[in-house]
Each structure stands twice: as C-alpha cells, then as structure tokens.
Amino acid sequence: MFEVKGIAGRHALSLHATELPMTAIAPAIPVRYTVLKDKHVEHGGFGGHLTRLSMQGAEVRSAIPVPPLSNVKLWILDPEAAPGELYAKVVERAAVEDGFTIRFTSVGADVARYLERRTATGLPT
Numbered sequence: 001m002f003e004v005k006g007i008a009g010r011h012a013l014s015l016h017a018t019e020l021p022m023t024a025i026a027p028a029i030p031v032r033y034t035v036l037k038d039k040h041v042e043h044g045g046f047g048g049h050l051t052r053l054s055m056q057g058a059e060v061r062s063a064i065p066v067p068p069l070s071n072v073k074l075w076i077l078d079p080e081a082a083p084g085e086l087y088a089k090v091v092e093r094a095a096v097e098d099g100f101t102i103r104f105t106s107v108g109a110d111v112a113r114y115l116e117r118r119t120a121t122g123l124p125t
Contacts, residue, residue: 022054022059025053029078033046034072068091082114089105
C-alpha cells in the first residue's frame with residue numbers, strides 16, 4: 001500500500017497536507033492498549049501514555065514496541081475521561097525512544113470530546 005500525495009508530468013497535481021500538528025500534553029494521558037489482528041486481540045494488556053496529541057492521532061510512550069501498520073485498541077485511564085475505547089493504526093515509530101505514533105481510525109463521541117479538551121489545553125510543538 002502506498003500513500004499518494006500527487007502526480008507529476010503534464011498533470012502536476014498534488015494534495016495539500018492534511019496532518020494536524022500534534023500538541024504536547026502534560027500531564028500525559030494514561031492508556032491501556034491491545035494489538036489487534038483481524039479484529040481479534042493478538043497481544044494485549046499493555047500500558048502506556050499519550051504524550052502528544054491531535055484530533056487525528058497521538059504519540060504513545062510505551063516500553064513495548066508495536067510495529068508500524070499494526071492495529072491497536074486503546075482505553076483511556078484518566079478518571080476525567082468518559083469510559084470508552086478508540087481504535088488506531090500505528091503509522092511510525094515515535095521520534096523519541098520507547099514509543100510509536102498512531103492515527104485514529106474510530107473514536108467514540110465522548111472520547112473525542114475529552115481528546116479535544118486535552119488538545120486545547122496542551123502546548124503546541
């Protein structure tokens with residue numbers, strides 16, 4: 001699979017970047033996650049923290065490496081967050097050690113509101 005961002009030659013077309021900048025958040029958001037394979041838990045019960053956040057994705061700090069293109073299911077453990085889960089795909093290893101970057105694929109409405117509040121109160125990077 002490839003991500004198409006444009007076409008050269010006589011067409012000379014390109015798509016505008018749609019990535020939202022991530023915001024550093026403090027304190028980090030505690031999470032629990034499992035790695036999925038075909039919608040079934042392949043590996044599970046890992047802990048970590050969301051350290052940078054946008055409405056499209058996040059950076060996860062965890063001692064357990066997760067390979068790019070893996071699907072993960074996350075639960076936010078912050079008591080201020082509404083119960084709920086979100087799904088994401090690992091898009092790359094994080095720029096920092098012990099982490100990975102995810103892009104959200106499915107987020108419940110209550111969880112989305114919580115993430116929006118946390119993004120708004122973070123520090124732009």
